[in-house]
Amino acid sequence: MTTLVNQTPPRAFNALKLWLQEHYTSLPKRLQSVAVFALHNPDIIALNTIALISEKVDVTPSTLVRFAKSIGYAGFSDMQTVFQESMRHIPEPYTQRLHQLTDEDQSESTVLKRFIRAASISLDRLEEQTDDIALLQASEALGKARTIYIAGQGRATPVTTYLHYNFIKMGIQAVLIDGVAGSMGDKASLIRQDEALVAISFNPYTANTRELVDACLAKRVPVVALTDSTLSPIVRTDDLHLEVLEEEVGGIRGLSATICLALCLAVETGKYRSQNNPVLP
Amino acid sequence: MTTLVNQTPPRAFNALKLWLQEHYTSLPKRLQSVAVFALHNPDIIALNTIALISEKVDVTPSTLVRFAKSIGYAGFSDMQTVFQESMRHIPEPYTQRLHQLTDEDQSESTVLKRFIRAASISLDRLEEQTDDIALLQASEALGKARTIYIAGQGRATPVTTYLHYNFIKMGIQAVLIDGVAGSMGDKASLIRQDEALVAISFNPYTANTRELVDACLAKRVPVVALTDSTLSPIVRTDDLHLEVLEEEVGGIRGLSATICLALCLAVETGKYRSQNNPVLP
DNA sequence: AAAATTTTGGAATATTTATTCCAAAAACTC
DNA sequence: GAGTTTTTGGAATAAATATTCCAAAATTTT
Numbered sequence: 001m002t003t004l005v006n007q008t009p010p011r012a013f014n015a016l017k018l019w020l021q022e023h024y025t026s027l028p029k030r031l032q033s034v035a036v037f038a039l040h041n042p043d044i045i046a047l048n049t050i051a052l053i054s055e056k057v058d059v060t061p062s063t064l065v066r067f068a069k070s071i072g073y074a075g076f077s078d079m080q081t082v083f084q085e086s087m088r089h090i091p092e093p094y095t096q097r098l099h100q101l102t103d104e105d106q107s108e109s110t111v112l113k114r115f116i117r118a119a120s121i122s123l124d125r126l127e128e129q130t131d132d133i134a135l136l137q138a139s140e141a142l143g144k145a146r147t148i149y150i151a152g153q154g155r156a157t158p159v160t161t162y163l164h165y166n167f168i169k170m171g172i173q174a175v176l177i178d179g180v181a182g183s184m185g186d187k188a189s190l191i192r193q194d195e196a197l198v199a200i201s202f203n204p205y206t207a208n209t210r211e212l213v214d215a216c217l218a219k220r221v222p223v224v225a226l227t228d229s230t231l232s233p234i235v236r237t238d239d240l241h242l243e244v245l246e247e248e249v250g251g252i253r254g255l256s257a258t259i260c261l262a263l264c265l266a267v268e269t270g271k272y273r274s275q276n277n278p279v280l281p
Numbered sequence: 282m283t284t285l286v287n288q289t290p291p292r293a294f295n296a297l298k299l300w301l302q303e304h305y306t307s308l309p310k311r312l313q314s315v316a317v318f319a320l321h322n323p324d325i326i327a328l329n330t331i332a333l334i335s336e337k338v339d340v341t342p343s344t345l346v347r348f349a350k351s352i353g354y355a356g357f358s359d360m361q362t363v364f365q366e367s368m369r370h371i372p373e374p375y376t377q378r379l380h381q382l383t384d385e386d387q388s389e390s391t392v393l394k395r396f397i398r399a400a401s402i403s404l405d406r407l408e409e410q411t412d413d414i415a416l417l418q419a420s421e422a423l424g425k426a427r428t429i430y431i432a433g434q435g436r437a438t439p440v441t442t443y444l445h446y447n448f449i450k451m452g453i454q455a456v457l458i459d460g461v462a463g464s465m466g467d468k469a470s471l472i473r474q475d476e477a478l479v480a481i482s483f484n485p486y487t488a489n490t491r492e493l494v495d496a497c498l499a500k501r502v503p504v505v506a507l508t509d510s511t512l513s514p515i516v517r518t519d520d521l522h523l524e525v526l527e528e529e530v531g532g533i534r535g536l537s538a539t540i541c542l543a544l545c546l547a548v549e550t551g552k553y554r555s556q557n558n559p560v561l562p
Numbered sequence: 563a564a565a566a567t568t569t570t571g572g573a574a575t576a577t578t579t580a581t582t583c584c585a586a587a588a589a590c591t592c
Numbered sequence: 593g594a595g596t597t598t599t600t601g602g603a604a605t606a607a608a609t610a611t612t613c614c615a616a617a618a619t620t621t622t
Contacts, residue, residue, distance in 0.1 A: 028569055028619095040526060043369045047327070050610060060571050065611060075611065077578095084328045087368055111552070112416060112545045116408045119541045120401060127397045135393060157446060158439035162536060165436060254544050255443060256537040260400045263535050264393045271392070309599055310588095330579060341601050346581060357580065358608095 009072030009079070013042070013086035016079075019071060027070070030059050034067045038083075046083035050076055118247040119256035125245055126257045135268060138240040141222040142265070143272030145196035151177040151212050152200030152226075158255060159200045159226065159262050166266035172273060177212070189215075196222040198265075202253075226261065228253075290353030290360070294323070294367035297360075300352060308351070311340050315348045319364075327364035331357055399528040400537035406526055407538045416549060419521040422503040423546070424553030426477035432458040432493050433481030433507075439536060440481045440507065440543050447547035453554060458493070470496075477503040479546075483534075494520070507542065509534075 010016040020035045027035060037057045038045050045053060054061045068079035142148055148167055152160040160176055167174035191197060197216045201209045216223050225241040244261050246253040291297040301316045308316060318338045319326050326334060335342045349360035423429055429448055433441040441457055448455035472478060478497045482490045497504050504520040509527065525542050527534040 030570070047365045047369065049608080051608090061610075062571065062612085063569095066570085077610065088324050088328075110413055111548055112411060112413065112542070113408060115541055115545050115548070116404050119537065120404050123397050123401050123404070123537070127394060130393060132391055132393065155446060158443040158540070161442050162439040165438060252544070252548065254541055256400065256404070256541045259439070259540050260396055260535055260537045261393070263533070264396050267392055267396070267533065311600070331581095332579070342580075343582085343601065344599095347600090 011082060013082055016071070016082055030063050031067050031070060033057060033059060034064060038067075042083050042086055045080060046087050114249050115254060118249045119254050121247045122245065122254065122257035123260060125247075126261060129243065129245075130261070131242075134240060134242060135264065138224040138242060138265060139268035139272050141224060141240055142196050142198065142269040143276065145194065145222065146173065146192075147195045148172060148174040148269075149177055149191050149195065149197045150174060150200075151197060151209055153206045153209060155202050155253075155255070156200035156209075156226075159258055160198075162259055163198060163200075163262050163266055166263060167269070170266065170270040170273075172270065191216055191219070191221050193220055196224065198224045198226065200226040200258075200262075202228045224265070226258070226265075228258075292363060294363055297352070297363055311344050312348050312351060314338055315340060315345060319348075323364050323367055326361060327368050395530050396535060399530045400535050402528045403526065403535065403538035404541060406528070407542060410524065410526070411542070415521060415523060416545065419505040419523060419546060420549035420553050422505060422521055423477050423479065423550040424557065426475065426503065427454065427473075428476045429453060429455040429550075430458055430472050430476065430478045431455060431481075432478060432490055434487045434489060436483050436534070436536070437481035437490075437507075440539055441479075443540055444479060444481075444543050444547055447544060448550070451547065451551040451554075453551065472497055472500070472502050474501055477505065479505045479507065481507040481539075481543075483509045505546070507539070507546075509539075 010019050017039060020039060024032060024035055034057055041056075044056060048056075050061045050064050054064055057064075065076045068074075068076045071079065073079040073082075150160045150163050150167075164174050164176045197212070199209050199213050213223055213225065223240070227241060227243060228245055242261060242265070244258045246255065246257055248254075291300050298320060301320060305313060305316055315338055322337075325337060329337075331342045331345050335345055338345070346357045349355075349357045352360065354360040354363075431441045431444050431448075445455050445457045478493070480490050480494045494504055494506065498520060506520050506522040507525065508522060509525055523542060523546070525539045527536065527538055529535075
């Protein structure tokens with residue numbers, strides 16, 4: 001062993017985190033695994049026995065003891081107390097949640113906290129209002145498509161990128177339609193009936209995207225629309241639409257719930273493919 | 282002993298609380314003390330040994346065992362697990378994770394619900410572990426920059442797009458660095474000391490981004506790193522790093538918390554600018 | 563490629579921790 | 593107030609948990 005004993009091991013959890021960050025690279029392989037696990041799952045370290053933890057991290061109990069000692073603790077138990085202390089603070093109760101956002105005592109809450117609240121509320125609403133059937137129908141439409149085209153501008157761009165990334169990663173052919181050059185009509189003409197379009201658009205709605213959706217619907221190309229309201233102009237009766245409503249903070253809307261829905265759409269599409277279309281040309 | 286054994290002891294902490302409220306009056310004196318203490322200090326019960334607790338409650342260890350048994354638990358340890366569960370605000374990811382993928386009772390929970398849950402957990406964790414000071418420091422560094430360069434590949438791309446969009450919308454000059462053409466060294470040479478770099482990188486880390494960060498740090502260009510772990514190779518001691526840990530569902534990680542943090546970073550940067558740099562050339 | 567050093571796993575051990583059991587104390591009952 | 597039942601404390605025991613130590617494996621150095 002290195003026996004490089006730290007005479008004053010970190011007594012605060014944050015200090016321990018810092019220590020791990022600094023010394024991580026100079027740690028042996030197994031101890032690195034422990035470090036990663038410990039930082040990602042402090043609660044498990046805090047509440048379980050060596051035997052159970054070692055099983056989860058997939059190392060031997062002795063490695064855990066060594067890990068603690070290499071930091072400077074007397075042993076595993078000594079280190080564990082630091083993790084336990086870190087859990088003692090109770091996170092704010094759920095009931096306060098809604099009030100915190102509306103209440104304008106902004107001195108109390110940081111920008112980060114307010115945006116997290118907003119994101120959390122948006123996610124709750126997404127769960128409540130999303131039509132599971134609609135999501136499945138949309139996934140089915142996309143799952144059947146030979147190629148999926150993805151369109152969206154402005155605030156929707158990150159969502160298009162994300163969808164594209166996920167489709168590609170799942171082995172689904174997908175093409176990003178960027179609005180940089182050429183008219184939308186030209187782009188629509190590229191899309192065939194055995195393909196599909198995903199259009200993402202938020203208020204203020206871009207004319208481009210709307211134009212593209214119209215052109216595709218006219219050609220009977222399946223269209224899945226992702227919008228922030230059913231009143232959005234890109235929504236039609238003849239397409240499949242999914243709605244997300246992001247809570248706003250000081251006039252700014254996040255994207256957390258939308259990005260979550262996008263991921264689900266991709267995953268469900270992938271699931272449909274693997275079940276119904278094992279080998280696609 | 283009363284030997285009035287409850288055959289199904291409460292497994293959820295709330296149920297336990299209820300049980301204690303109902304049966305409190307019919308409990309012997311010492312056991313009442315324990316009940317009161319347990320309800321007031323669940324964390325102490327969760328995290329300590331019988332010996333230590335018995336000292337605090339001022340009863341003997343055997344009384345604690347009896348207390349647990351009178352409720353119906355096998356012993357003190359059995360009851361303690363219920364208290365421990367009540368403390369882990371983060372529902373244990375590892376055990377759930379394994380079941381969720383292997384267990385085929387997916388009828389209970391839809392894909393959407395599971396991803397929403399994961400996103401929600403990630404947001405909670407973001408709130409808990411994010412260092413507000415670090416966020417402010419990062420915003421300050423970016424606020425001072427004449428131009429902000431944004432780099433990130435793969436799963437990080439949507440985040441770069443989002444940051445770029447928000448910066449531009451706020452009137453902050455920002456440039457996306459795409460990894461398509463040219464070496465990273467070339468790109469780093471474009472960035473000056475009065476500018477700044479935001480690097481976003483997740484496991485598996487892309488060599489490109491890391492290279493860029495190194496080159497910038499060498500040139501003393503301020504670097505803000507957004508990663509999924511402080512142990513990420515793009516984290517250095519001399520940069521400003523923000524950490525997000527996305528919960529995974531069946532091996533797939535979302536982006537909801539990351540996108541939320543990115544928005545905050547942009548907003549804080551904008552705030553800093555408007556306060557300290559009303560008119561930038 | 564050989565030697566030295568570090569790291570790792572697992573059995574053996576020591577320590578801690580929980581549980582049992584019984585006699586003493588306290589609380590009821592008649 | 594004596595007898596009966598319930599409750600309590602503490603020693604004895606059982607179980608578990610953490611720690612140590614050493615040989616094997618994996619690195620690193622020469």
